[in-house]
Amino acid sequence: MKKNNLLSMNNVGIVVKSLDDAISFFMELGLKLEGRGMVEGEWAGKVTGLGNQTVEIAMMVTPDGHSRLELSRFLTPATISDHRTAPVNSLGYLRVMFAVDNIDELVARLIKNGAELVGEIVQYENVYRLCYIRGVEGLLIGLAEELSKK
Template sequence: MAIKLENVGIAVRDLEATIAFFTDLGLTVVGRDTVSGEWTDTAVGLDGNHARIAMLQTPDGRGRLELFEYIHPEAIETTPTLPNEIGMHRVAFSVDDIDKALETAAKHGCFPLRGVATYEDVYKLTYVRGPSGIIVMLAEELKKTDG
């Protein structure tokens, strides 16, 4: 059986603010729609399912996020996910300049949970609390130079 990851879906409080955050980081909106009807009730498992959605894509075309803002049923607020909780955890992106990515995130009021760490001289990385409490990992691969 062949399998391929299509996208990661994330319910958000404010679709426009979340799109702005991810597009400022470099993703592109590849589609938008408002969905409802029997097919969405069946697929999602919610009666009266009605949502505004947007599909975003990474510049290389290989990663996609589907963001959805519920119109009905009303979205349920939860406490933000903690890094050690079971379940959907985070979305991770490689960036070429973590400092620049963090400046962009800060413009949206999004900051690291603690700071920027270095993993075995391979990556500088951090977890940022993004819009709607989404945990976003940003990682910059460190380039080794021969001296």
């Protein structure tokens, strides 16, 4: 029997144009800024395969401390493509889904701060209310409110 070497998920990376705007958006969503700094040099490029690179990052953490988003702004090399506003049926990584409380209040607040509701807030049986929003820079974000905990 093969041993499972997976211990946990460390983070999900999202490349953005404006790190300040992304930090503000995800803080409004409820994440905390855990740290911010530069990742640069040949060693980093060996990991990514991009060669010598300079990237400003911010690590955002969920209130429970278990999940993180690594927001990255590439200074060098420049970004070469943009998939942020791809529709929901596009190939590749699509969205990040967050468990939330009071989805109506949160969506209203995020819309006041520039987010757009993609479709509608819908109810799935008596289990969840959920929706997709386009947040900062058009990033697709899923929100799910569990109803059974109420």
